[in-house]
Amino acid sequence: MKYAKWACAAVPVLLAGMLADRAHGQEAMYTEAATMPAKGNWILRSQVHFYRYGENPLTGEKREDKYELMNTINVGLARALSLMVEVPMALSEKKDASGDTSWDRGVEDIHVTFKYRVFMENTGGVDTTRIALLGGAGVTSGDDRDFASQSVNPHLGGVYTRVWGRHGFNQDLIYQFNTGGTREANLGGDGPDDALNFNTAYLYRIYPDRFTSESVGAWYVTAEINGLYETNGDVELRWAPGLMYEGRTFGFEVMAQLPLWNELDERPELDFGVGLGFRFLF
Amino acid sequence: MRMHVMVLALSMVLGGCAGSGGAAGVEEEGVVHQATADESARLKDTKPIQATEVVLFVNGLGCPLCATNIDKVLEREDYTRSVAVDLGMGTVTLGLKPEETAPSPKDLYELVHDSGFTLVKISTR
Numbered sequence: 001m002k003y004a005k006w007a008c009a010a011v012p013v014l015l016a017g018m019l020a021d022r023a024h025g026q027e028a029m030y031t032e033a034a035t036m037p038a039k040g041n042w043i044l045r046s047q048v049h050f051y052r053y054g055e056n057p058l059t060g061e062k063r064e065d066k067y068e069l070m071n072t073i074n075v076g077l078a079r080a081l082s083l084m085v086e087v088p089m090a091l092s093e094k095k096d097a098s099g100d101t102s103w104d105r106g107v108e109d110i111h112v113t114f115k116y117r118v119f120m121e122n123t124g125g126v127d128t129t130r131i132a133l134l135g136g137a138g139v140t141s142g143d144d145r146d147f148a149s150q151s152v153n154p155h156l157g158g159v160y161t162r163v164w165g166r167h168g169f170n171q172d173l174i175y176q177f178n179t180g181g182t183r184e185a186n187l188g189g190d191g192p193d194d195a196l197n198f199n200t201a202y203l204y205r206i207y208p209d210r211f212t213s214e215s216v217g218a219w220y221v222t223a224e225i226n227g228l229y230e231t232n233g234d235v236e237l238r239w240a241p242g243l244m245y246e247g248r249t250f251g252f253e254v255m256a257q258l259p260l261w262n263e264l265d266e267r268p269e270l271d272f273g274v275g276l277g278f279r280f281l282f
Numbered sequence: 283m284r285m286h287v288m289v290l291a292l293s294m295v296l297g298g299c300a301g302s303g304g305a306a307g308v309e310e311e312g313v314v315h316q317a318t319a320d321e322s323a324r325l326k327d328t329k330p331i332q333a334t335e336v337v338l339f340v341n342g343l344g345c346p347l348c349a350t351n352i353d354k355v356l357e358r359e360d361y362t363r364s365v366a367v368d369l370g371m372g373t374v375t376l377g378l379k380p381e382e383t384a385p386s387p388k389d390l391y392e393l394v395h396d397s398g399f400t401l402v403k404i405s406t407r
Contacts, residue, residue, distance in 0.1 A: 035344075035348055035398070036398065037351060038351040038352075038354065038355050038396060038397040038398060039355070039396060040354070040355070040358065041351055041354045041355070076351075079395070079396045080398075117398070120342075120398065120400075122340075122341035122342025122399055122400035123314070123341060123342075124312050124313060124314040124315075124341055124342075124372075125312050125313030125314065125315065125340075125341060125342075125343060125369075125371070125372025126312055126313075126342070126343055126344050126345075126369070126372070127312060127314075127341070127342070127344070128341075128342040128344045130398075163344035163345070164312075165312050168344070168345075210370070211369035211370045212369075212370035213368045213369075213370045213371060214370075215346070215369045215370055216346065217346050218345065218346055246345050246346045246347045247346055247347070248346050248347065248349070248350050248353075248367075249347070249350055250347075251347050279347065281347060281350050281351075281354070282354075
């Protein structure tokens, strides 16, 4: 059954692959893109996420609801170099085996990431292919161990973006060297084990079907597969359909995140997640 | 099972969108700018442009938000009077202040490249 889910949800991503010689990509919610603000430009991105998790095999807690506010500042530093700082704030509600609930809130690790574009080929008015390298670290906010890792965790990776016509495709691969964190508080990539994130996003411009001289914005449907492997053997695939609008100086996005397939022994499974985000370019 | 059905339905909807090619059933061809040898050579010219308006033919304007990178960068230049991006034509029309020293084609080529796009050719008015 788990594999049937995977097969069904993979359809749009496979379609993206088949159409890949004609597509172009913007940035979906959970997948990186090889695009960046030009030198001196700023992008402020604010996202609200809700995740519901099932039973935690290590603590015995029956359920955890996590509300997360992720604020990101992205600034262009040079021709092909940008800096991104992500500050996630979280609110967590846990239900234990006896049915009692407890609330906690805090600031999670702050992620600082440099993005360096190593390849760019612009082949048409809207067509582009780009590759960027990513490097940085998650730095503890100093909050308690339920939210912050009390450590510095370097990460390294890359991202490929292609936009062609109405289509976009992004693929990232990011390895995080975790040096802190606890297994009990880990909801995915936050524990003491290293983590490999691999995310695929397909975007399709539903309106306008053709840009004109009057075009000032565009609507996209998005489909993502979000993968996470941890060196303790836990592996998970999530499926994230969404809708996105991009104007000339702002954008917004709404997403759902659903489980596809997993083999998790040391952390709870995701029941579902939803997200809402805004972007502003200065 | 409910999750399975929901994922399947979403896959079909998105898969259908991806294959439909839009309401007209025609895939967007899109603008592809090309330049002659003379037009390409002109982009290396370092002499200031003698005009009040320059049309930049740009490749890579992949999305509305991305294209704003050019607006913002050009607006910071002293010589800029106005900037208008046309996503349909893949052009950026740059109005120049007559009282300021105009940029050269090479200046504009590098500025567009720094913004993450490719300047293919220019025309002046």
